[in-house]
Amino acid sequence: MKKISESTINRLSKYYRTLQTLIEKEVETISSEDIADIESITAAQVRKDLSFFGTFGKRGLGYNTKDLKGAISKILGLKKKWNVALVGVGNIGRALVKYNEFKVQGFNIIAIFDKDPSIIGTRVENLTIHPEKNLCKILKGERIDIVIITVPADQAQSIVDQAVYCGVKAFLNFAPISLKATEKVVIKNENMSIELESLSYHLTNRLK
Amino acid sequence: MKKISESTINRLSKYYRTLQTLIEKEVETISSEDIADIESITAAQVRKDLSFFGTFGKRGLGYNTKDLKGAISKILGLKKKWNVALVGVGNIGRALVKYNEFKVQGFNIIAIFDKDPSIIGTRVENLTIHPEKNLCKILKGERIDIVIITVPADQAQSIVDQAVYCGVKAFLNFAPISLKATEKVVIKNENMSIELESLSYHLTNRLK
Structure with missing residues (x-):
């Protein structure tokens, strides 16, 4: 895995919280544009951050909120106590x-x-x-x-x-x-x- | 004044604390190399951060700790309550x-x-x-x-x-x-x- 910047790691934490909130509201999919809007950053930044970890989501369909949250949780080591x-x-x-x-x-x-x-x-x-x-x-x-x-x-x-x-x-x-x-x-x-x-x-x- | 990055502002806060400690120890002058060493960054970074605000210190003589602390304090708005x-x-x-x-x-x-x-x-x-x-x-x-x-x-x-x-x-x-x-x-x-x-x-x- 490439060396990931602290800023990217911190944004992943924020995406994680955003996804948590979306899942509570029963939102099933979200686009990088929508994530970007919530976080007040660009969609390109969101896609770049997530690209470090492989391919999530499908072009035109956006990300499945639960899958993406699970993937970020694993990346951040949050599955562990x-x-x-x-x-x-x-x-x-x-x-x-x-x-x-x-x-x-x-x-x-x-x-x-x-x-x-x-x-x-x-x-x-x-x-x-x-x-x-x-x-x-x-x-x-x-x-x-x-x-x-x-x-x-x-x-x-x-x-x-x-x-x-x-x-x-x-x-x-x-x-x-x-x-x-x-x-x-x-x-x-x-x-x-x-x-x-x-x-x-x-x-x-x-x-x- | 040029737009100054958040990282520079945060480092100025750190230099301010470092200078406070040095003044308490009655250190009168310090080089950018010594500040850099204390903060675990490069001397070039220290000089660049301070250059935003004009010329402090003299080549070869370093910075007067009290003058530099005063200047940073003014920049950060710490003279005010x-x-x-x-x-x-x-x-x-x-x-x-x-x-x-x-x-x-x-x-x-x-x-x-x-x-x-x-x-x-x-x-x-x-x-x-x-x-x-x-x-x-x-x-x-x-x-x-x-x-x-x-x-x-x-x-x-x-x-x-x-x-x-x-x-x-x-x-x-x-x-x-x-x-x-x-x-x-x-x-x-x-x-x-x-x-x-x-x-x-x-x-x-x-x-x-």
Whole structure:
């Protein structure tokens, strides 16, 4: 398979959601033009994104919504359940543990960690907060695939380093800092402040 | 000023943070090579990003960290305080109201809304939850610049439509759905599930 860009992967996620909605509305087929219209992009882009994975749909007939959703789901690895750990049980961490959407998509948070002795041993939903010193042991024992980082910026790199050392290859980082790892590791950043700063830029320079 | 890409704007945000850290460590000058190394990108990219805004630094001497931080801060509109409203006071919304980083960066959440009668009138931090039916009046009265959307997916577009109608031009959307607005409006998406799905893709296809 060719190397696929992050933008394509992100659009596939969006198509997946769109198809889900269409299937709920009992729509059986859809054209690339209609998908493009919903996503506010061009039909050529939609066809190009889907072409990476072989031939879906028939010329003039469009795509069968269920088949296409199934194919994208397989591409994105959503047929599998993923074991997720979360490190840093502050306000954001706590909200994510309670965020139901993750579980619906097959991402199960099954282990949570903090270093604050006053909350270690307490529960959020039905999970007990573990001390960070047990990180490696539990990541291995629970076969964790993905670690969500919700610690302060100055602690984030150290958590990634430990988790990589213990075999974790995928991270979702909420700490406002650029994290480093080897090529065999993927770190996705949720830089909420950076998105706000982009809005601030547009308000200042373009939308005045 | 030339049209600047979202990627450049996002990198400027990162440089800004890096410079902040360097200034705290009393580093006075830095080369584009050193910035590039910290951000894991090329020095040519750093120079190109900064060249959009004129000439910073001197050949062979690098950039003065305080001057460069000041210039980027001005470009990103961070010298100003922004009035922010948040709609949807569930787990994620509540965590964001308490998230201190936003305020530090000049984004002040000053009005919050929900449609659930059982929480309207109650307080989060020192803010009272307003009913969504008062959205327009309060957005205008409080001169809100940015609205954060933390309602369920099926309610998000309606909130954006109302807020745009009432003069808001910038949105940070946490609902897992593609939202639409006119060209004169900017919507940034925090698609946490989409980032997780990208990790799932990489774990399935590349990192096995």
